[in-house]
Amino acid sequence: MKLDTAIAHAGLCGDPVTGAVSTPIYQTSTFRHPALGESTGFDYSRSSNPTRKVLEESIAALESGEKGFAFSTGLAAITAVFMLFKSGDHIIFSDDLYGGTYRLLDKVFSQFGLSASFVDTTCFKNLEKAFIKDKTKAVFIESPTNPLLKISDIRKISAFAHKNNILCIVDNTLMTPLLQQPLLLGADIVAHSGTKFLGGHNDTLAGLLAANGSELCARLAFIQNATGAVLSPFDSWLILRGMKTLSVRMQRSQENAQKVARWLSARRQVARVYYPGLESHPHADIHKIQSAGPGAMLSFSVKDKSLVEKIINNVKVISFAESLGGIETLITYPAKQTHSDIPEELRNRIGITDDLLRISIGIEDVNDLINDLKQAMEK
Amino acid sequence: MKSKPGKRFNYDTRILHEAGAKDPSTGALSVPIFNASTYAQDDVDKRQPFDYSRSGNPTRKALEDTLAALENGTNGYAFASGMAAISSALMAVLKQGDHLVIAQDIYGGTYRLVTKFLVKYGIKHTFVDTTNLQNIEKAILPETKVLFLETPSNPLLKITDVEGAVKIARSHKLISIIDNTFMSPYLFRPLDLGVDIVVHSATKFLGGHSDLIAGAVITATEELGHEVYTVQNTCGAVLGPNDSWLLMRGIKTLGARIKAQQESASQLAFRLREQKWVSKVYYPGLPNHPGHNIMADQADGFGAVLSIETDSLERASRIMKNVKIWSVAVSLGGVESILSYPAKMSHAAMPAEERLKAGITDNLIRLSPGLEDVTDLLDDLCGSAKG
Numbered sequence: 001m002k003l004d005t006a007i008a009h010a011g012l013c014g015d016p017v018t019g020a021v022s023t024p025i026y027q028t029s030t031f032r033h034p035a036l037g038e039s040t041g042f043d044y045s046r047s048s049n050p051t052r053k054v055l056e057e058s059i060a061a062l063e064s065g066e067k068g069f070a071f072s073t074g075l076a077a078i079t080a081v082f083m084l085f086k087s088g089d090h091i092i093f094s095d096d097l098y099g100g101t102y103r104l105l106d107k108v109f110s111q112f113g114l115s116a117s118f119v120d121t122t123c124f125k126n127l128e129k130a131f132i133k134d135k136t137k138a139v140f141i142e143s144p145t146n147p148l149l150k151i152s153d154i155r156k157i158s159a160f161a162h163k164n165n166i167l168c169i170v171d172n173t174l175m176t177p178l179l180q181q182p183l184l185l186g187a188d189i190v191a192h193s194g195t196k197f198l199g200g201h202n203d204t205l206a207g208l209l210a211a212n213g214s215e216l217c218a219r220l221a222f223i224q225n226a227t228g229a230v231l232s233p234f235d236s237w238l239i240l241r242g243m244k245t246l247s248v249r250m251q252r253s254q255e256n257a258q259k260v261a262r263w264l265s266a267r268r269q270v271a272r273v274y275y276p277g278l279e280s281h282p283h284a285d286i287h288k289i290q291s292a293g294p295g296a297m298l299s300f301s302v303k304d305k306s307l308v309e310k311i312i313n314n315v316k317v318i319s320f321a322e323s324l325g326g327i328e329t330l331i332t333y334p335a336k337q338t339h340s341d342i343p344e345e346l347r348n349r350i351g352i353t354d355d356l357l358r359i360s361i362g363i364e365d366v367n368d369l370i371n372d373l374k375q376a377m378e379k
Numbered sequence: 380m381k382s383k384p385g386k387r388f389n390y391d392t393r394i395l396h397e398a399g400a401k402d403p404s405t406g407a408l409s410v411p412i413f414n415a416s417t418y419a420q421d422d423v424d425k426r427q428p429f430d431y432s433r434s435g436n437p438t439r440k441a442l443e444d445t446l447a448a449l450e451n452g453t454n455g456y457a458f459a460s461g462m463a464a465i466s467s468a469l470m471a472v473l474k475q476g477d478h479l480v481i482a483q484d485i486y487g488g489t490y491r492l493v494t495k496f497l498v499k500y501g502i503k504h505t506f507v508d509t510t511n512l513q514n515i516e517k518a519i520l521p522e523t524k525v526l527f528l529e530t531p532s533n534p535l536l537k538i539t540d541v542e543g544a545v546k547i548a549r550s551h552k553l554i555s556i557i558d559n560t561f562m563s564p565y566l567f568r569p570l571d572l573g574v575d576i577v578v579h580s581a582t583k584f585l586g587g588h589s590d591l592i593a594g595a596v597i598t599a600t601e602e603l604g605h606e607v608y609t610v611q612n613t614c615g616a617v618l619g620p621n622d623s624w625l626l627m628r629g630i631k632t633l634g635a636r637i638k639a640q641q642e643s644a645s646q647l648a649f650r651l652r653e654q655k656w657v658s659k660v661y662y663p664g665l666p667n668h669p670g671h672n673i674m675a676d677q678a679d680g681f682g683a684v685l686s687i688e689t690d691s692l693e694r695a696s697r698i699m700k701n702v703k704i705w706s707v708a709v710s711l712g713g714v715e716s717i718l719s720y721p722a723k724m725s726h727a728a729m730p731a732e733e734r735l736k737a738g739i740t741d742n743l744i745r746l747s748p749g750l751e752d753v754t755d756l757l758d759d760l761c762g763s764a765k766g
Contacts, residue, residue, distance in 0.1 A: 104613050
């Protein structure tokens, strides 16, 4: 089955009793047991819920993973991944990591004795330098990164992780399995903010994991059940519903993004455009090999900082809001929104400066988007 | 939002009138379900009350304010499940190297969290029988940070003197946390007795319809609220807007439900102890229950959960096989009567030896009567036991 077909068929269950093609929403906390010691396979919805299970099986299938897991938010999914580790463990991260993941380490897991190195994983040597024998337990990367769209070689990093007997974890939120399947490139765990492209409608929060290796999957299942940050049946159903249109949404958004990126590149007010679909992107070649497209998110910096506020306050079609991956185009100011928890010094060092804007391109008519940016810049 | 009635109203009125904000733009009496992940911002320099639903959602906020009001706390937080609430509360107040003193017959899920999860971060624990306050005092170490209580306990309905326990916790500068799932704020408000944090599996009495999974944390101070919020926002185990709305809907009937359920539980307790096949009834409303007087002092009722010990394992199995009105299932606190078997359900995560030591035998059955007629419930049990 081609990926497009698999995506459209996500959650297409054919309910055995009624024949309904859409998975029912099992809005229940508990399940009646036929008798003592007998179970239908479902006991309590925190442990497993039939609607959530369909979503979990779908993400596992689309990411080519053994098991899938659904959480209340993307950060709840990443929290579950961090919970695999114990005091004294060390993890290597991409340096321009999503601000929420950074905060999770900085505010919570540092209290529990986890340590981290933030390196530019686009350069493989940095990874080797940061590795501490017997202490480093995982490499956690985003490719492309958020918001600078840096590309890391997932295959090479996975091979490095396995040679050293540590885990390779990839946050695949920006790509979705439609464009990139990190598990097939050798990663052990794929994490998603399902809120973004998978859900696609800016109406649901969700987090998803897909993983390989039965022991690793069992540990993740234990954590999900024990700490309980599960996705509700209704939101599981909304994500499944969103996933059915992933392919058409992503294709349209990606086409629009490519056009907006080219248009921005030609503007004299714009200093730099960050988008892996541009030939000028330093690692466009690696991205082309490991993925099926550049995605629908881009960032750009402006020459004159005052333009930032002008654009944000004057866009009309585009909404000034956090998040990305929805059918509506959103503009974000990373330094003040998504990445405000990263210390200024670190932010500037990795390039998330206060002249940078991020746009998540939606499925509107691309000319309306370009005209909106144009009028906002010229106001 | 309309001004709140505050404490000049009685509790039954407060449940309805503090449950959920009224929608200012339409006047709708029920708060809308905001199925939104994000919120358009008007101005880059002006922070609006909502920017991203993990950090805050209007529907969830209405629920969280309701929870805080009902528990007489400053801040309320809603989580994806009771265990998400408990793990988030513990993560907010504990760090590597800390120690906690925790009630012995705690909910199996909390037991698992403490013994399998917190230990990975070098967080140690001591389980004690908190019905004897001296045990708490004895277990406190220099690195102890938290006292975690559950009263009545699950499934043996043991009663802890909360005021006495809080006094000990305070003298050692511990943060006291209590799981108030079994009582709900309608019958018991531990923050009024000096407890610092209340946690709930809102799946149970608060929701009340066995149709959602949710958890809650309510704090006694803004400062503790801030700590819990940091974890909620950072780790993201939040409750979705639909479930937040369903939970608020459930809370509106909390008073009506729990009064009826408590009455049934009490009748069942008195009637079941007359049955030959019942060797013991655990219910704090029975005058001979060792915690009866403490409970009468500190709470507004004895709750709606009871446990019974049958005369044999065979009898317990027969009941579970034959019951028709009662559902054999995990969970409690719903409008439907649920019968569960702690040894293999709620406390399956506890090693057998530990479990038996705590008194959770293989003959023990836990009963959570719903809103059915109590005679039907009793007949179903007695008929199944003999049939």
